[in-house]
Amino acid sequence: MTQGRISANSISVFANMNIFIQLLINGLIAGSIYALVASGFSLIYSTNRFMHFAHGGTITVSAYILLTFFKLAGLNFYLSAILTVISAGILGYLMHAVLYMPLRKRGSSGAILLIASVGLMILLENLMLMIYGADVKSLKFIKIAKGMEIWGAIITPLQLVIIISSVVLLIGMAFFVKKSKLGSTMRAVADNPELAEISGISTSKIQGMSFVIGSAIAGFAAILIGLEQNIEPTMGLSLIIKGFTGAIIGGVTSLPGSIVGSYLLGLVENFGIWYLPSGYKDAISFVLLFVFLLWRPTGIFGINKGIKK
């Protein structure tokens, strides 16, 4: 996510302490973004019971929508941001209604839905590539600000905003799922779709709602990423890999689990480059994904509802 500048020859304890704090901060920033991706993915998984890989495509498309509203149409940034979140929600609903619902009606398995979703991901990525080209785009909304120094580590105001707004949104979402009426209906569908259907809940409506909410969060994530990094067609793929790795580490059907898993992933990845070249950041998360899928597919919290034996 960020480039922490680490001088390789600093050997004193203080320098190590500084590196530690810098990596901790970098890990938290990365974790915040991953948690936003993972929470939407997890919300959709828990009510729909399949891996919505194209969630990454939602992020890519949202970032370009923001770019279009803000830079190309010249709208006010905050208005553009709101429109982006709304568009992301609509996009999520369309995916559900146009692709997944008809597949489900045919009785397609989770594996087929996953393959369709991989296809959709590639479709969206290449659509963006075709429209906007392969070169990286930048929003340039916030002037590059000088970072603040905290115990020798550098953090920019924007990064602070990322961490704080993610945490606020994630807590809000956890409350929403736990306390609100819609949230508890969602949990009912996640626990037992057949039972929920019998007790008068429209499962497909709730599944659609999960897509809207989950995708809107992805839209929000796209805004933060767009501010912090460049926008490019392949951004969604690497983010969805991180997102579902985080979700699986924490237990994919559990929202708090996915959030914790994502922060853990962010930290492991960033502390990992203490030992390995930074190019291996992605490899670390893949290995982590693999390890969890093989030995603990239910995640660290061992939440196994909805996991097929």
Added chain:
Amino acid sequence: MLSINNVTKTFGGVVALNKCATTVKQNEIVAFVGPNGAGKTTLFDTISGLIKPDYGNITLSIDDNTEELTKISPEKVANLGISRTFQQVRLFPNLTIQDHFIIAQSKNDMRLLAQIVAKNHMHEKDVPFHKKILEQYGIDRDLNLYVSDLSYGQQKLLQIAMAVMREHKIIMLDEPVAGVNAVVQKKIEDILISLKKAGETIMLVEHDMEFVRNIADRVVVMDEGSVMVDGTPEEALSDSQVLEAYLGE
């Protein structure tokens, strides 16, 4: 021949088998009866090696050779000579009847290289034999028909034919007549009687007490995972406990 020694198995707190113990001798037909959930199918699955027990073991003795079935994989159990059918048919819907016969019959089909170079790598020469089996079992269908196109009764018959045609010492039949019509039921019962005449060793789960009385040498009544009564059909089916618990008389 087969010895089931105090086998216990629980599934998430539910006791499926509770110190279940009995034996099966050679050439004996043993019927397992009892209410649903008594543990009959779990017992069969444990013998097949599909389920590992929490306690106890099951051994198979042939001549002087004794193997502990509860320690080996399902395919090894099967290769020691345990044949079985399932209550809900388990066949391969996208394969033909003949493919099923070949799978049941072949012993060297894992030799991959030999099959790549061999000239005649399917069992064409067995076609007359396979046709004869279809006739014997009253399955009036083409050998090249996909199994998913068979009626349920025909699938049940095919399953029994496969269990019998492979090399075996014991056949376990889990509710062979459940879910079939009267004609097929009669056919299956006739087949069982002819198997009895041929001196097969059979373990059978069956609900039709009249039929059990006719065919079984011994009846094992199970309830809540344990053996309640173990004796001749007359003994077992007249036991007052059994009448009360199971037959509801």
Added chain:
Amino acid sequence: MLTGYLYNILIFSGIYAILTVSLNMAVGFTGLLNLGHVAFFGIGAYTSTLLTMNGVPYIVSLIVAGLVSSVFGVILMYAVRKLKGDYLALATLGFSFVVYSVMLNWSSLTRGPLGIPGIPKPELFGWTINTTSEYLVFTLIVATVSIYIINRITTSRYGKLLEAVRDDEVGLSVYGKPIFSLKVRSLAISAFFAGIAGSLFAHHITFIDPSSFYINDLVLLLTIVLVGGLANNKGVIIATVIIMLIPEALRFVDMPSSILGPARQMIYAIVLIGILLFKPRGLFGRIDLE
């Protein structure tokens, strides 16, 4: 000019026919939803490239490329042995990511994203395969032999066992057949031929980089297999040729190359989604994806 262009399409069709028929053996016949096939393809390409560039004779490199991929197939199957359905798919997809990431980052071996240029043309018993037409002949020979072997396997008694694994593992185990061994061998053979295809690919275009062995290509392979029909070798070969030809029509539309590439990928993705939605058994298949 036009013949050269046609030969190129045919060479790629040959390479992709090996890839898709071998993928079909794992996915269609054995029911192993393997999304790691591109990784085997890539492993084969890099193995063969690195060996020949270090003086190993081509024919040896070709076979070793297959064998190394095959070893990874065995390792992958051991790793995912307890998974089924979408979890199996996700884990094998994860394997693709891991291999891609290693190709990208192990720069001292693979030159990372820069790729390896100047891969020599194959030399077989003194015959250097230089021209496109010669390479076409060579590709067709290798493809024919590979597909013949796979077809022999899938139509034999062994092939019926693979199909039985797909239809009902537990049901098959009670006939005394070793399920896990069937799966491992299936994936190993499937990976072997993907490795062979990788070698053919690398020495044809004489330049490889990790991006050729990633998710875009995976979508293409899945599209072909699903269009052709699971467990139908003939259907998959026909589908390979059709799908390789479709995007060529774009060439006749006046389009800048920056749009041509993404447009091609989009077509593959749309065909994949379309076939799942409207004809899940493919054009020639009779088997549903689990």
